[in-house]
Amino acid sequence: MIKAVIVDDNPDIRVTNKHLLAEYFIEVEVVGEADSVEAAYNLISQTLPHLVLLDIELKDGTGFQLLQKLTPYSFKVIFITGYNQYALKAIKFHAIDYILKPVNATEFREAVQSTIDLIEKDFSTHDQNEQFLQNFSANVGPSKIVLRTIDALHLVKISDILFCKNDNSYTTFHLSSDEKIMVSKGIVFYEEILTESGFFRPHQSYLVNLRHVKRLDKADGGYVILDSGDEIPISSRRKKSLIQLLENL
């Protein structure tokens, strides 16, 4: 039995989530609900749930404040959020599952299932949590990204990533250690969150870490040559902005 807690300041959304959990996840039992940081803190301390459905905006604060108060914690979190681009980016960065309001049944099922997988496989999300909260409190750009594969959670230094390659809705991360990590998310997902960390997409299928760019080869429509010797093709549409970007580095 998986014990779950729902934290949201909107009672209707709590009803929806409870309803959807009951309908699709028989193994999950909702042991309590809360609408504020304080109430949630008490509830979680008492019931010790495995899973917390957590809204970002609460009555007396934010979901992050709640997590900071509870650190270290071992339960898994699914964020529920309306329209908070900044928070969403951090959540995506740390491969934490999330649900957008209003709740879509399909997305809900996917997110909860994905988190239940984590619980059942007994993955420790300790490093992930710590990284996530640090990223929030320090208010600086993240130095690590969480990559989730079928059998593990990888905490990867951003500077160790050479490039990413797209392959149907999968993305393979090529690291400087020659390691390759394949994640079941499209390259656009990573382009969105990594652009601010100095990544560039020179081609439909590639996302490159500009730190590792050695030079540009302009022959044959152009290639980006990396430190590792890898050659990444450049789309003609992206050439101009890539050159501009490298000049400004």
Place this chain on the structure above:
Amino acid sequence: MKFHLIFISFIFLVNPLVGQTTNTKYPSLFLGDSLSLIQRHSEAFDFYQNELNSPQSISDTFYRAEIYHRLCMVSEALNLFREAIDFHLKWRNLQPFTNQQENQRYLDKVADLLPKATDSLGLTRLYYRYGLLLTREANRDQALQYFLRALNFANGIKNYAAVATIANDLAGEYWDAGQRDLSTKMYRQSLEAAIAINDSNRMAGAYLNIAGNYIDEGDFKTGIQIHLKALKIKESLEDKSNLSYYYQQTAEVYYHARNFEKWEEYILKAYQIKDCEDCTSPMEKATLYGELGGIAKHKNQLQPAIQYFDTLLIISTEIAYQNGQKTALDNLALINKDLGNYKKALELTNKSEAFLTDNPFYHISHNNTKVELLQRLGKHKDVLALLTQNIENKALPNYASEKLRTFRLLYETNLQLAKYQDAFSWNDSLRVLENRLRDVDVRKEMAALETKYQTEKKEQQIYLLTAENEINNQRIKLSWLFIAFLFVLLVMGLILLFFRRKQAAFKQSELQQQLLRSQMNPHFIYNVMGSIQGYLYNHEAVKAADYLSKFASLSRSVLEFSAQESISLSKEIEMLQNYIELERARMSSPFEVEYNIDSGMETDFIEIPPMLLQPFVENAIKHGLQNLNYSGKLSFCFREIQGYVAVEIVDNGKGLPVSKDKDHNSKALEIFHQRKKGIERKFKKEITFEFQNLNTIDNTKKGVRVFLHLPILNHD
């Protein structure tokens, strides 16, 4: 609150000091008293402050005095010395002591407190007010000390307005104390302060007071000289405040100098402005009638004189102006004396005695008047007694004309009593004084001064007129300059306006574009809502929820993209799919959809104007694919052709109506046309579209094909 009271009354019983500080006469002050007893002074302070505004405090001055008394003590306990002194003074104003010893103790107490207060401006005021209080207590020596300290403070903080006022008051005190030099010195300090702050009213006042000192001493020449300075300030600044007083004072000087023409002239000047409230205070109006009476009497027009003095009496009584009442009665007495009605005259004199103040002038003058009457009645003994009183009065040298009168009366009385030796001696003093005062030379000089003043005034007028002319000339020059400047400004303004307009127009089109992008067809929104409603009535909660979340997802995209000028082709297609899913979800037998995207196209990189395709899809569904009795199909084909995305949208629906009138143009297409124009203007790239009824090509086929060319915005 109840707990408080019980607790307090306990202390009340055990504290032996209670009897000293609390007064059981005022039970309403009990709480405050108790608070201060248990050292909660600031609460007590607030309580008493509040109590000051209570109805009882407002109606009962004893009660208010009592509160002030307590506030003094509490303020002292709180080290609020300035407030403590303030409350002390207020308390004393309401409740004077009758016991001399207690009074002295009080004065010492405040004197002790004064050095503890630290704020200079506040201190100036406190010392000054304390000085005023001492004056009222007739404690002149101490009052002088405090005035001096106040003056020092005011000088220290360079508050010249305060210096002027305090020095002026001090000068008055010194004069009354017989210290004429110091008095004049103080008036001069007041004058300097007034000059420092350029306060013409105070300046003129100081001049007048200085002049008064000289005149009272008998130095008419210097007196009138300074007097005219004061008048000059008033007249040149056209400052009418208290002007009547200035005229009357000047007139007075001429009267003393026996220049009766000038006396009358200045009184008439004052008379002319008697109805101007600014220039003439009620008191001055009263004295004016007194002067008019004096003039009439001098011309021996006794009846008009009586009328003037009666008026003076009436006005003075109305405004409770004691000196006025007194002057009227005295003068009426003198007229009656001249008319031979000695009894009536004496009666009036006695009546006027009631209005005597502590001002020594009136004592002396009253005695003189009384003497004149008693002389006629032959009461020489009383006469001598009164005159001796005058001679012994220390203030007599301050009032030259009354001194003269006293000397003359002494001479006359002694002559009547056949005391020739004394009579001769008094006559001698009289002549000496008279000569000094009415010396021909002095009078001549005074006349010369007057002429000089008048000439100066005229010269000044001429100067002013010349200056005005000059100013007018310059004004004309300036006007020309100003017009030229305005003209330049106007031209610049027009140029600016032109550019602004251009800019605004640009901005407007931008906003318009944004607005158009964000317009989701309201008809569509209501359809969505209607569908949700339908699901709810059919208890299809899951469907409703699913439908709602699809709509949320679409509106999320519309919100996000409507702020952007361009969007990647992949996102545009995603949004289109979202929309089509929503439309399909509403149908009982939804149509099929097919997307053909050229594999070589970089859909993530190609940027196009957002949301241009939706109106055509909406059109295809609404007019083609709804309510078909066969399975519908909608297919898309995207290709890249030389900087354009070529889109083909094909449906197998009913086809376009034969006569395509404007009513069939959907709102969506209307918006499309508006946006098309804006985008084409901005990017200089054409958007083309073409409708084709499929049955015009092939009779067996149904439906419509739309060809669209969308510009790729990031194509070089």
